[in-house]
Amino acid sequence: MNLKDEVRYRLRLADGFLLEAKQDFKLERCRACVNDAQLAIENSGKAVLAFFDLTPKTHDPAQHLAALLRQRDLDETDQTRLQQLLPELLALGSREYFMTDYGDETTYTTPWDLYDREAAEAALQSTKRVFVNVQERLSKN
Numbered sequence: 001m002n003l004k005d006e007v008r009y010r011l012r013l014a015d016g017f018l019l020e021a022k023q024d025f026k027l028e029r030c031r032a033c034v035n036d037a038q039l040a041i042e043n044s045g046k047a048v049l050a051f052f053d054l055t056p057k058t059h060d061p062a063q064h065l066a067a068l069l070r071q072r073d074l075d076e077t078d079q080t081r082l083q084q085l086l087p088e089l090l091a092l093g094s095r096e097y098f099m100t101d102y103g104d105e106t107t108y109t110t111p112w113d114l115y116d117r118e119a120a121e122a123a124l125q126s127t128k129r130v131f132v133n134v135q136e137r138l139s140k141n
Helices: 003-026 030-051 061-071 076-091 094-102 117-139
Strands: none
Touching: 003 030, 003 117, 030 061, 030 076, 030 094, 030 117, 061 076, 076 117
8 A cells, every 4th residue: 555645545535525515515405515524524534644654444533543642752743733633523523424324313313404504514614624734734745
């Protein structure tokens, strides 16, 4: 596996899902917007992990990023940037991955009833921040 190719691939995926999330938001497809935002943020997180030689198969890169922060001696800039990513990766992690597709099965709430315009906008803004942060971090190498 070529890790540089993996990083580029994950960033292209993140960029594509971010574009779709923006389109969904304009069309007021709130569930789809959150779904695509989640996939964009997930792939942004995976790009960072791949940069550090980690390529887990997961819908929750926040767990692996937290472990990376605990286990590796990173410079202060990396430490700060990666810590900034964690809350947003956690907010749009594996739970949202499943909720956007299946809804809340414990309350029988469909995905379309879970996500409104406010939730879609929050997810989109979070994803934009993470994507920019990751691009800036990875472009320095």
